[in-house]
Amino acid sequence: MRVNGFAHPAAADPRRLLSDHLRHDLGLTGTHVGCEHGVCGCCTVLLDGAPVRSCLMLAVQAEGHDITTIEGLAADGAPLHPVQQAFHECHGLQCGFCTPGFVMSVVGLLAQHPNPTAEQVDEGISGNLCRCTGYAPIRRAVVRAAELSKK
Amino acid sequence: MKPPRFEYHAPATTDEACALLASLEDAKVLAGGQSLVPLLNFRLARPAHLVDINRIGGLNRIYERDGGVAVQALARQSAVEDSDLIARACPLLTAAVRLVAHRVIRNRGTVCGSLAHADPASELPAVLLALGGHVVARSVRGERVIDAGGLFQGVMETALAPDELLVEAWFPASPAPFAIVEESRRHGDFALAGVVRAADRLALFGVAPTPVLADSRDPVRGLQPSGDLEATPQFRLHLVRVLTEKAFAA
Numbered sequence: 001m002r003v004n005g006f007a008h009p010a011a012a013d014p015r016r017l018l019s020d021h022l023r024h025d026l027g028l029t030g031t032h033v034g035c036e037h038g039v040c041g042c043c044t045v046l047l048d049g050a051p052v053r054s055c056l057m058l059a060v061q062a063e064g065h066d067i068t069t070i071e072g073l074a075a076d077g078a079p080l081h082p083v084q085q086a087f088h089e090c091h092g093l094q095c096g097f098c099t100p101g102f103v104m105s106v107v108g109l110l111a112q113h114p115n116p117t118a119e120q121v122d123e124g125i126s127g128n129l130c131r132c133t134g135y136a137p138i139r140r141a142v143v144r145a146a147e148l149s150k151k
Numbered sequence: 152m153k154p155p156r157f158e159y160h161a162p163a164t165t166d167e168a169c170a171l172l173a174s175l176e177d178a179k180v181l182a183g184g185q186s187l188v189p190l191l192n193f194r195l196a197r198p199a200h201l202v203d204i205n206r207i208g209g210l211n212r213i214y215e216r217d218g219g220v221a222v223q224a225l226a227r228q229s230a231v232e233d234s235d236l237i238a239r240a241c242p243l244l245t246a247a248v249r250l251v252a253h254r255v256i257r258n259r260g261t262v263c264g265s266l267a268h269a270d271p272a273s274e275l276p277a278v279l280l281a282l283g284g285h286v287v288a289r290s291v292r293g294e295r296v297i298d299a300g301g302l303f304q305g306v307m308e309t310a311l312a313p314d315e316l317l318v319e320a321w322f323p324a325s326p327a328p329f330a331i332v333e334e335s336r337r338h339g340d341f342a343l344a345g346v347v348r349a350a351d352r353l354a355l356f357g358v359a360p361t362p363v364l365a366d367s368r369d370p371v372r373g374l375q376p377s378g379d380l381e382a383t384p385q386f387r388l389h390l391v392r393v394l395t396e397k398a399f400a401a
Contacts, residue, residue, distance in 0.1 A: 014159035014201075017192075036152060037189035038256060050229070050258045056188040057259070058181075060159060061205060105255055112254070126338045127253025 001062040003028065004072030011059030019043040021059035022069060030070035030100050034129070041128030042101040044108075045069050051108030070100035073107070082148035083107050083141075092141030094132035102128045106142050110149055116142065154191035161203045165289060165318060168204050172314045173291040175200045180316060182224060185252065185260035186268045210318070215240060219284065219323040224316070228257035228265070243325035243349060247278045250331065253339045266302070267317045269309050269361070272341040274331065276303055277362035281347040281354035284322045288315040303361035326350035330398040333357070334390050336381060343382040344390035346370070348398040358387050370395040 001008055003026060011021045019036075022028045022045070034040035036055045043054040046068035054067075073081035080088065083106045093099045102125065109116060109124030116124060121142045130138060160175075162168040172178055178200035181187055190196035204210065204224060211225035213234050220241050222231060231237055232248045244262075251257060251265065251274055265275040266286055279286075279299040286297050288311055302309050311317060326349055333345030333356075347354045353367045358376040366372065376387035 015154040015156060017153065017188075020153070036192050038185060038252075041253075041255065044255055047258070051255045052259050053185075053255060055192070056184050056256075058154075058159070058184075058188075058203075060161070061184075061203060108255065108258075123338070124254065127255045 001059075001065055001067055003067045004069060010063050014058060014060050016059045017055055018045070018057040018059045018062050018067070019054035021062075022054060022067070025059075028069050028071050032097055032100055034097070034101075039129070040098070040101070041105060042098050044101040044104040044128070046104060046108065049108075049111065051105050068104075070103060073103070081107070082151075083110070083145040086141045086145035086148055087138075090137050090141035090144050092133065092138040093130075098128060098130045098132075102130065102138060106145055109142070110146055114149065115146060152192050152194060154188070155194055155197045157191075157198055158200045159203065160200060161206045163206055163208070165204075165207055165210065165316065168202055168207060168316055169289055169291050169314070171200075171202050172316060175202070178202050178313070180204055180267070182264040182267075183227065183260040185256050186264065186270065204316070213237060216321060219282075219321055220244070221319050221321045222262045223319050224261060224263040226262060228260045228262055229254060231262050232257060241282075241322050241325045243282065243329040243331065243347070244278060244322050246329075247274045247331045247347070250274050250333060250342075250345075256339075263317045263320050266320055267309060267311060269303050269307050270341065271306055271360055271362070272343075272345075272357040274333065274342070274345060274347075274356060277345065277347045277354040277356035278331065279320065279322065280362045280364060281349040281352050282323045282325060283352070284320065286317050287319040287321070288312075289318045290315045294318075300364075306360045332394045332397050334394065344376070344387045344394060346391065346394040346398050348395075353395060353398070355391055358391055365391075365395075367395055367399055 022031045032042040034042035038053045038056045045054045113120045179198040181201045181203040212223045330348040333342035335342045342357045344357045353365045356362045371388045376384045378384045
């Protein structure tokens with residue numbers, strides 16, 4: 001599979017979850033693991049450009065596919081990805097645990113709806129849980145990310 | 152938690168998948184995995200073999216057939232949600248699939264997987280039942296059609312034999328008026344109760360071991376829904392009455 005543009009060997013054990021493969025075998029610990037049953041959204045990554053739960057996929061299933069993790073959005077030292085920049089500007093995070101999942105979901109949301117309505121914003125982030133912010137700054141960050149993505 | 156040990160199989164064709172299902176003891180089909188993988192992670196399911204059908208080519212089509220739409224086993228719920236064909240021919244299915252979990256889940260989850268999983272609170276089995284659709288099951292013994300009325304047997308139990316693969320679901324064109332209305336604690340959660348209307352037909356979900364057809368003039372007759380932390384049986388009956396009224400007010 002390709003992860004953030006680089007080819008990686010397959011997972012040895014079929015029961016290895018993609019989330020664990022990314023974190024433990026490839027050292028990409030930006031993908032967080034919360035609930036491990038698809039509810040919290042922390043482990044969201046892009047599979048061929050579309051956001052999916054990495055805890056609900058076996059690593060072997062990603063063979064032959066392109067995975068993008070939070071580390072793949074912007075290189076070290078390069079400007080932040082527009083969605084990251086928007087979360088930074090709008091303070092769309094506090095503890096930051098849920099943030100990688102939110103950012104990847106919002107990247108997918110904006111690919112689907114470049115100018116999301118308020119309803120589409122709410123729908124787009126409804127699959128991610130944040131226990132700190134109360135969601136208001138995250139909603140603002142999505143709107144800001146849509147603006148920044150057009151520049 | 153993590154999945155228990157299993158032997159992994161990734162057939163390249165439907166025939167290979169059927170041959171595996173015929174020869175293996177205690178095998179489960181892995182399609183979108185959005186219900187099965189949580190069950191594995193919780194160790195609620197411990198199949199000896201997983202037959203991953205995701206490598207099978209040409210099994211993700213959505214096409215018109217016999218006055219309705221056919222959705223093959225690997226068509227993702229998000230593809231069904233975005234399908235112009237389904238929006239035109241069966242807008243009830245478009246409306247229903249939008250209520251299934253969240254977009255990120257729908258990017259992997261499949262319509263056929265939801266039908267084979269047969270969660271009693273799931274929207275899609277009730278839609279198939281309300282419309283009078285069917286599924287096509289294939290095995291080394293051949294292919295057979297199972298009508299919606301005979302498919303759902305109990306909580307997460309279907310008429311599919313262990314060696315059968317659900318290769319396609321067929322939904323008749325949705326008649327007008329149609330509606331799907333549900334009540335859940337949070338957006339994307341399983342419904343506490345829900346109703347599907349297809350013209351004069353009414354199907355209920357979340358209130359019995361399987362989706363059930365009901366009479367819109369007396370939708371709760373004979374119903375004995377279970378109670379849990381989220382809703383008492385009485386509250387579920389109340390929801391069925393209110394939601395049916397809403398669906399038929401349209």
